[in-house]
Amino acid sequence: MKKTLALISLLALPGLAGATEQIETYRQESRAIVGPFMQQLMAENKKAITEGGPESAVKVCKEIAPKLAGDLSRQQGLKLTRVSLKVRNPMLGTPDAWEQKTLKSFEQRMAKGEKADTMEVAEIVSEPGGKYFRYMKAIALQPGCVSCHGGPESISDATRARLAEDYPHDQATGYVPGQIRGAVSLKRPL
């Protein structure tokens, strides 16, 4: 019995080590894509607010983010998106089952005192469509985001009117800086 167990663990170990190694390699590669993507969006948001006021920052979330995510997805042969449990644009931002589960786990980690800035998850997942490497990094709300995602006191009448017209089903308000607005999600076929 003991011998069989020992043999099984010997056989299983290299496989296990291989999977962990593979996840770590993909995790590093994902960080190298998602990190600059998020930095660029934060920088564009700051720039738009300084140059044209909070309302001109709409294009960062509405045009620049989806375009950049689409370009990177095509270039890298994977799917990069921004998802949230409380979406503004349900067409682009609705999470799938794995993303929902991960977003909820981020909320739980935050409730236990962990900072949103450093939260991430990397996993290899088997789905009906095949095997995928999946990676998610939390997006912490910055002070520059409250003019469109904060409480009623932070959103101007003009912005509120524009949001109500474009997104009648908007759920993405009421956030304070530091909270998890959503996550960047990367899905790579293996």
Ligand code: HEC
């Ligand atoms: C000037 C208004 C404005 C500001 C400022 C703004 N956003 Fe948005 N945000 C939007 C709009 C509009 C959308 C919906 C875009 C679309 O149509 O896909 C959106 C969508 C998003 C989404 C995609 C998920 C969803 O809810 O549809 C995320 C994530 C997001 N914003 C995060 C941020 C973060 C983080 C900041 C600050 C760095 C920020 N936003 C600042 C207007 C804004």
